[in-house]
Every structure is written in structure tokens, then in C-alpha cells.
Amino acid sequence: MSSPYVDLDRPPLAAAGLRSTLVRPGRLVADLRVVAETGSTNADVRALAVVGAPEGTLVTTDYQSAGRGRLLREWTSPPRSGLMFSLLLRPVEVPAQHWPWLPLLTGCAVVEAVESVAGVRLRLKWPNDVLLDDRKLCGILLERVETPTGSAAVVGVGLNVTTTAAELPGTHATSLRLAGATTTDRATLLVAVVRTLEALYAAWRTGADDPRDLSHDLHGGLRAAYRARCATVGRDVRVQLAPDRWLEGRAMDVDEGGRLVVRTTDGDHALGAGDVVHVR
Numbered sequence: 172m173s174s175p176y177v178d179l180d181r182p183p184l185a186a187a188g189l190r191s192t193l194v195r196p197g198r199l200v201a202d203l204r205v206v207a208e209t210g211s212t213n214a215d216v217r218a219l220a221v222v223g224a225p226e227g228t229l230v231t232t233d234y235q236s237a238g239r240g241r242l243l244r245e246w247t248s249p250p251r252s253g254l255m256f257s258l259l260l261r262p263v264e265v266p267a268q269h270w271p272w273l274p275l276l277t278g279c280a281v282v283e284a285v286e287s288v289a290g291v292r293l294r295l296k297w298p299n300d301v302l303l304d305d306r307k308l309c310g311i312l313l314e315r316v317e318t319p320t321g322s323a324a325v326v327g328v329g330l331n332v333t334t335t336a337a338e339l340p341g342t343h344a345t346s347l348r349l350a351g352a353t354t355t356d357r358a359t360l361l362v363a364v365v366r367t368l369e370a371l372y373a374a375w376r377t378g379a380d381d382p383r384d385l386s387h388d389l390h391g392g393l394r395a396a397y398r399a400r401c402a403t404v405g406r407d408v409r410v411q412l413a414p415d416r417w418l419e420g421r422a423m424d425v426d427e428g429g430r431l432v433v434r435t436t437d438g439d440h441a442l443g444a445g446d447v448v449h450v451r
Contacts, residue, residue: 181250181251181252182251183207183251184231184233184357185205185358186203186205188358189205189231189358189362190203193361193362193366198227199226199227199365199368199369199372199373200227200229200258200369201225201227202225202227202228202229203229203231204228204229204230204231205232206230206231206233207232207233208233208234208235208236208250209230209234209235209236210235210237211235211237211257211327212230212232212235212255212256213257213312213314213325213327215230215257216228216229216230216257216258216259216325216327217314217316217325220259220323220325221316221318221319222319224259225259225261226259226260226323227258227259228258228259229256229257229258229259229365230256230257231256231257231361233250233251234249234250235329248329248331248334248338249334249338251357252331252333252334252346253329253330253331253332253333253346254328254329254330254332254360254361255327255328255329256327256361257325257326257328258325258326258365258368259323259324260273260323260324260372261320261322261324262372262375263321263322264376264377265375267322268428269382269428269429270313270315271298271313271428271429271430271443272375272393273313273324273326274298274299274311274313274326275295275297275298276368276371276372276375276393277311277326277328278295278299278301278311278397279295279371279393279396279397279400280364280367280371280372281293281301281309281311281328281330281364281368282294282301282400283367284360284363284368285308285309285347285360285363285364287367288353288354288359288360288363289347289352289354289355290352290354291303291347291350291351293400294401294402295397295401295402295403296402296403296447296449297401297403297404297425297447298429298431298444298445298447299311299312299313301330302402303347303350304345304350305402305449306344306345307331307343307345308330308344308345308347308350309328309329309330309331310328310329311326311327311328311329312326312327312329313325313326313327314327328364330347330360330364331344331345331346331347332346332347332348332355332357333346333347333348333355334346334348334349335349336349371393374393375393381394382394382427382428394425394427398424398425401425402449403422403431403447403449404423404425405421405422406421406422406449407420407421407422407449407450408420408422408433408448408449409447409448409450410431410442410446410447410448411445411446411448412442412444412445418433418440418442418445419435419450420433420434420435420440422447423439426441428441428443430442430443431445431447
């Protein structure tokens with residue numbers, strides 16, 4: 172009997188098993204769609220949100236042909252080599268000024284979950300990258316969308332799992348396989364990340380997890396958790412604010428609004444967005 176997929180080391184995601192595990196009454200994931208190929212999971216979830224999809228709608232795929240990251244950068248990887256998914260969130264009770272914490276919260280969830288199941292040590296690069304050995308392992312993209320039932324957020328995650336060195340875009344990136352992770356099973360990783368994200372998101376949206384509170388651990392203060400994991404704070408950085416505008420200085424903190432505080436010769440600057448380069 173022939174195999175249903177070409178690469179035995181890269182099996183497709185099994186929709187039925189994932190649904191039985193993740194889609195349960197009272198849990199965050201309300202609808203799980205597993206597709207063999209799509210242009211962009213973020214675009215798919217955004218379109219579903221516009222026609223009234225509920226919070227917890229999740230789309231994951233074996234191959235994303237038109238994925239993108241921040242600043243509209245193209246993001247692709249070979250079929251079944253990465254974990255790519257997007258999740259619809261509707262935190263209507265959370266003030267809009269706190270929504271920028273969602274990609275940082277997602278980064279914390281990725282770090283905790285992947286470290287727990289894959290046996291690697293990860294760090295966060297502000298605002299939306301997960302690093303392994305100071306190289307990019309995972310990117311996170313947050314998009315706000317207006318829907319008939321109010322504002323919503325689409326959170327996208329792209330994690331390099333079995334990508335080889337030859338398949339990566341350069342030496343600045345890495346994968347779990349290259350790091351010798353204890354598991355590269357994408358279903359295991361998806362379940363771990365989603366469950367951890369669900370717990371952190373529930374605490375954040377109910378106010379139990381106040382980003383201004385520095386007194387708790389990963390399951391208490393989100394700001395404290397992020398700062399403890401952040402490889403950017405304490406480093407010299409160059410931040411691209413526009414195509415022809417850069418800011419150079421020392422990253423001092425992540426403030427209560429999720430902004431990176433960079434100290435330069437003319438004072439402190441709180442940045443809500445920007446492309447950060449760690450200066451060695």
C-alpha cells in the first residue's frame with residue numbers, strides 16, 4: 172500500500188484527532204479547520220470573521236503559499252515542515268489600548284508550550300518573534316478586523332518545525348529539528364500551544380492578568396512573564412520605524428502598554444511598533 176503522503180517524516184495533520192482534542196464545550200476553540208493548502212491562514216480567518224465566525228475559530232494548514240509577516244513580508248516554508256495556524260479572538264471586554272498585548276501574550280504561550288514538549292530553551296524578540304539560540308524559530312502576526320458583531324483580532328503563528336538548513340531563508344532562522352528537539356510532531360505542538368494560549372488569554376481578558384502587575388509569575392503577571400523571556404530588553408538595538416527612519420539605543424523595558432522603551436542620547440522613546448535588530 173502506498174503512503175498517503177510523500178515524506179514519511181512530515182505527515183499531514185489529522186483533522187479528526189485534533190478536533191476531538193481541541194473542540195470541546197467550554198473551551199476556547201469553537202471551530203477547527205484543517206486544510207491541506209491555503210494562501211494564508213490569517214486571510215482565511217479574517218474572511219470568516221467578517222461573515223460572523225465565532226471566537227475560537229482556528230484554521231491550520233499543511234502548506235501556506237502566500238503567508239506574510241509584519242511589514243507585508245512574504246513568509247513561506249515547504250509543505251508540512253512547519254506549524255501554521257490562525258485563531259480568531261474577540262476580547263470585547265478588554266479596552267482597545269490593551270490589545271497590543273495579544274501578540275506578546277501569544278509569544279509567551281509559544282515559549283512555555285514549546286519548551287515543555289520539545290525540550291528547547293526559547294527567548295522572545297519584541298514584538299513578535301520567538302528565538303532559539305538567537306535565531307528566529309517562530310513569527311507571530313496580529314491583525315485587527317472589524318466585523319458585524321464588533322472588533323476582533325486574528326492571531327497568526329508560524330513555527331519552523333522540521334525545516335532543514337537548506338530550506339530556511341538564511342542563517343538568521345532555525346527550526347526545532349536543527350535544534351535537536353525532543354518532538355517535531357506538529358499535532359503535539361499545536362495542542363500544547365493552543366491550550367497554553369487559552370489559559371493565558373482567559374486570565375488576561377478577565378483582568379486577573381494585569382500587564383502592569385510585576386509581582387506574579389507566568390500565570391500571573393503577563394508583563395513580568397514577557398520581560399523575563401524577552402531577549403530584547405537590556406540590549407543595544409536598531410529599530411526601523413519607517414523605510415528611511417531608524418532609532419538606535421538601549422532597550423530598557425516593555426511598558427504597561429506593551430511598548431518597547433528605548434533609551435537614546437535624547438531620552439527614552441516608547442515604541443508601539445518597529446522592526447528591531449539586536450546589535451551584537
